[in-house]
Amino acid sequence: MTVPAPREGDQAAAMSLRGLVKRFDTKLAVSEVSLEVPAGSFYGLLGPNGAGKTTTLSMAVGLLRPDAGQAVLLGSDVWADPAAAKARLGVLPDGVRLFDRLTGPELLAYHGLLRGMEAATVDQRARELLDVLELGPGNRTLVVDYSAGMRKKIGLACALLHAPRLLVLDEPFEAVDPVSAARIRDILQRYVAGGGTVIFSSHVMEVVERLCSHVAILSDGVLRLHGTLDAVRGDRSLEEVFVQVVGGRVSTGSELAWL
Amino acid sequence: MAVSAGTFVRLKLRLMVNGMRGRPSRVALFVLGAVMAGFFAIAGYALFAIPGVAGDERVAGLMLQLGGAALVVGWLLLPLIFFGVDESLDPARFALFPLRRRTLITGLFAAALAGLPALSTLAATAGMVNTVADLGGALAAMVQLVGILGGLLVCVAVSRAVTSAFATALRSRRSRDLAVVLFAVLAALLGPLQLALLAGAERADWNAFAVLADVLGWTPLAAPYAMGMDVVEGRLWAVPLRLLIVAATIAGLLRWWGATLESAMVGTEGGRRAGSNEEITSPTGLLLGRRLPRTRFGALVARESRYWWRETRRRAALITFTVAGLFLPLSLTVSGGPAGPMTVFVGAIAAIALANQFGYEGSAYAANLTAGVPGRVEIHSRATAHALFVLPLLLLVAVVVGAVSARPERIAGDLGLLLATYGVGLGFVLPMSVRAAYPLPESTSPFAVSSGGGMAKGLLTIAVMIGTLVATAPLQILAYTLGGVWLWIGLPAGAAFGCAGYLIGSAVAADWLDRRSPELLAAVTAS
Numbered sequence: 001m002t003v004p005a006p007r008e009g010d011q012a013a014a015m016s017l018r019g020l021v022k023r024f025d026t027k028l029a030v031s032e033v034s035l036e037v038p039a040g041s042f043y044g045l046l047g048p049n050g051a052g053k054t055t056t057l058s059m060a061v062g063l064l065r066p067d068a069g070q071a072v073l074l075g076s077d078v079w080a081d082p083a084a085a086k087a088r089l090g091v092l093p094d095g096v097r098l099f100d101r102l103t104g105p106e107l108l109a110y111h112g113l114l115r116g117m118e119a120a121t122v123d124q125r126a127r128e129l130l131d132v133l134e135l136g137p138g139n140r141t142l143v144v145d146y147s148a149g150m151r152k153k154i155g156l157a158c159a160l161l162h163a164p165r166l167l168v169l170d171e172p173f174e175a176v177d178p179v180s181a182a183r184i185r186d187i188l189q190r191y192v193a194g195g196g197t198v199i200f201s202s203h204v205m206e207v208v209e210r211l212c213s214h215v216a217i218l219s220d221g222v223l224r225l226h227g228t229l230d231a232v233r234g235d236r237s238l239e240e241v242f243v244q245v246v247g248g249r250v251s252t253g254s255e256l257a258w259l
Numbered sequence: 260m261a262v263s264a265g266t267f268v269r270l271k272l273r274l275m276v277n278g279m280r281g282r283p284s285r286v287a288l289f290v291l292g293a294v295m296a297g298f299f300a301i302a303g304y305a306l307f308a309i310p311g312v313a314g315d316e317r318v319a320g321l322m323l324q325l326g327g328a329a330l331v332v333g334w335l336l337l338p339l340i341f342f343g344v345d346e347s348l349d350p351a352r353f354a355l356f357p358l359r360r361r362t363l364i365t366g367l368f369a370a371a372l373a374g375l376p377a378l379s380t381l382a383a384t385a386g387m388v389n390t391v392a393d394l395g396g397a398l399a400a401m402v403q404l405v406g407i408l409g410g411l412l413v414c415v416a417v418s419r420a421v422t423s424a425f426a427t428a429l430r431s432r433r434s435r436d437l438a439v440v441l442f443a444v445l446a447a448l449l450g451p452l453q454l455a456l457l458a459g460a461e462r463a464d465w466n467a468f469a470v471l472a473d474v475l476g477w478t479p480l481a482a483p484y485a486m487g488m489d490v491v492e493g494r495l496w497a498v499p500l501r502l503l504i505v506a507a508t509i510a511g512l513l514r515w516w517g518a519t520l521e522s523a524m525v526g527t528e529g530g531r532r533a534g535s536n537e538e539i540t541s542p543t544g545l546l547l548g549r550r551l552p553r554t555r556f557g558a559l560v561a562r563e564s565r566y567w568w569r570e571t572r573r574r575a576a577l578i579t580f581t582v583a584g585l586f587l588p589l590s591l592t593v594s595g596g597p598a599g600p601m602t603v604f605v606g607a608i609a610a611i612a613l614a615n616q617f618g619y620e621g622s623a624y625a626a627n628l629t630a631g632v633p634g635r636v637e638i639h640s641r642a643t644a645h646a647l648f649v650l651p652l653l654l655l656v657a658v659v660v661g662a663v664s665a666r667p668e669r670i671a672g673d674l675g676l677l678l679a680t681y682g683v684g685l686g687f688v689l690p691m692s693v694r695a696a697y698p699l700p701e702s703t704s705p706f707a708v709s710s711g712g713g714m715a716k717g718l719l720t721i722a723v724m725i726g727t728l729v730a731t732a733p734l735q736i737l738a739y740t741l742g743g744v745w746l747w748i749g750l751p752a753g754a755a756f757g758c759a760g761y762l763i764g765s766a767v768a769a770d771w772l773d774r775r776s777p778e779l780l781a782a783v784t785a786s
Contacts, residue, residue: 101569105542113558114630
């Protein structure tokens with residue numbers, strides 16, 4: 001797979017994290033994470049549960065203030081100049097509620113107008129997104145009554161609406177059925193082919209192996225490995241590398257004998 | 260099955276302790292709560308023990324029955340209006356466990372008893388035992404001890420049953436109006452009671468009080484607290500009857516609670532709109548309607564006003580404000596007092612709905628943060644959406660109070676005072692909503708707060724009321740001294756005063772929000 005040339009700058013990083021640290025009470029959640037996400041890459045952030053993926057991404061997009069370190073998005077520091085950094089950024093947070101007492105179309109209109117878009121543009125793009133993601137453009141169900149998969153899809157639509165150049169997605173494939181997952185993969189691949197940059201977190205190896213040009217592995221708040229997919233996995237499968245790096249234990253067969 | 264009530268109590272205490280671990284602010288709140296509960300307990304004990312020390316049987320009968328009834332009414336109303344219910348044990352969490360309803364109810368009930376409010380109530384009422392012992396000896400004291408234990412059970416059961424029922428009623432949109440009516444009737448009942456008390460106090464007519472107390476003594480409100488005096492005054496036959504009243508009341512309340520609890524656990528939500536693919540209209544049109552501007556401000560106002568209707572907590576806040584706003588000034592004017600001071604209360608209550616405005620939607624605020632909404636726009640749009648609901652209600656309050664007190668010339672001046680207190684109240688509340696935000700549990704009950712949250716809510720409410728009272732005192736004095744002139748200048752002066760208060764407060768809040776929005780997001784995200 002050839003990485004398409006980015007539209008602006010040449011090898012400028014779309015996202016650049018420098019020495020991010022976050023401490024909750026006494027627990028060090030993220031320790032000195034530095035990561036360059038090249039423009040035009042499809043970047044997978046891997047890690048077991050509790051590794052600090054969500055914390056890292058939250059600090060990167062300006063939702064959580066880091067104790068130390070810097071996050072630069074598309075050339076602007078997200079903490080020094082938030083308006084510029086956030087203008088062309090799309091985020092799908094995980095474990096964060098949506099404004100779920102709105103219907104799907106209302107929620108999209110809300111996000112579009114918050115981004116300062118023209119009402120006509122919002123309407124046209126919102127209808128298209130609702131149609132492509134099979135959410136039903138005239139659906140009057142409140143988002144709170146959506147299924148988990150539908151909620152992911154409307155969240156993704158909100159993140160895409162203003163045509164960002166950088167997409168940060170936290171667990172975009174969790175709880176999504178196979179058909180919808182294929183649709184989302186398709187949209188994201190076309191987005192990257194068009195010069196956009198995607199970084200997403202996941203703990204599903206197959207998805208990452210199929211989609212990503214670059215991979216980083218995070219565990220216990222420390223960045224263990226990062227680089228292009230081929231460089232990271234070498235001649236083994238990604239899962240083998242992952243389990244070895246993270247240090248998972250192998251079943252001996254004697255535990256849970258009663259089961 | 261070894262699930263005893265003790266398991267629930269231990270679970271609740273464990274949740275309480277874990278909730279405080281590593282959070283000094285929660286520990287501080289808890290300590291403050293404990294101090295206030297202790298103060299209440301000591302003051303209550305002293306008050307109830309006085310008649311015994313003085314050796315006055317008549318006063319003792321009066322005090323025990325009226326005081327006991329006041330306690331029960333307090334347990335009934337305070338959670339609805341001020342403090343919320345500590346739902347650290349959310350019934351919905353137990354839905355998957357194989358627990359019989361009886362086990363669950365006893366467990367939750369026991370857990371509800373294991374708390375500061377219940378402890379301090381018990382300690383306060385222990386003063387009654389003291390009094391009865393002074394007047395009638397050991398046997399009477401024993402009976403009164405049983406009485407106050409029964410009374411405590413009634414208090415806790417009534418507060419749980421009523422909030423649970425009210426929450427269930429509010430959840431279904433169809434029966435929402437019924438709940439409004441019920442609550443209004445409840446509040447309306449307070450009016451006549453208050454009038455009777457005031458009338459009695461004015462004439463110092465102790466007989467009227469004594470009759471009222473004796474009547475209350477045969478209702479669940481005061482029956483548990485009247486037993487000891489029965490022994491003292493030689494009416495032994497009355498004790499079993501009162502015990503029966505108490506037991507039947509507790510059983511009935513628990514049964515009622517159990518019924519509403521079941522529907523809360525399965526989360527039945529009647530009247531939800533089913534998804535329908537109607538004719539496609541434009542998404543922005545759906546959000547904004549015709550009149551709102553197609554801007555960031557318009558979108559924020561539209562979303563907020565939707566939320567005031569569609570979210571149960573906010574709806575409950577609006578309903579409480581409407582009922583309290585109408586009935587409090589009314590009951591005061593009917594009894595002949597001036598409505599002026601009461602407007603402070605109404606305006607402040609209206610503003611308090613915004614005290615934890617960011618807590619209502621919790622982590623959903625992340626969307627606004629990612630979109631980079633400036634603090635000024637955020638604060639003004641939220642206040643605007645709230646004012647869209649509150650301003651007509653304030654007008655209604657002023658008109659109704661003017662009409663009922665048969666002094667329509669006062670409407671403009673009263674409205675001026677209302678606007679001033681609402682504006683100043685917002686001025687206090689908006690900065691507070693940025694700095695003192697706390698997470699609300701994702702519970703189905705609009706009254707649920709996490710452990711310690713009830714304390715925070717109550718404290719904020721009191722602080723805002725005192726602040727508003729002090730800040731609008733000059734205006735109140737003016738209104739009182741100017742008399743006739745105030746009727747003319749009241750509205751513009753009050754509106755200007757309120758505007759000034761709002762502008763100062765919102766500017767501070769906007770500035771804080773710009774600097775602390777990630778911290779605010781962390782504060783309202785339930786951990």
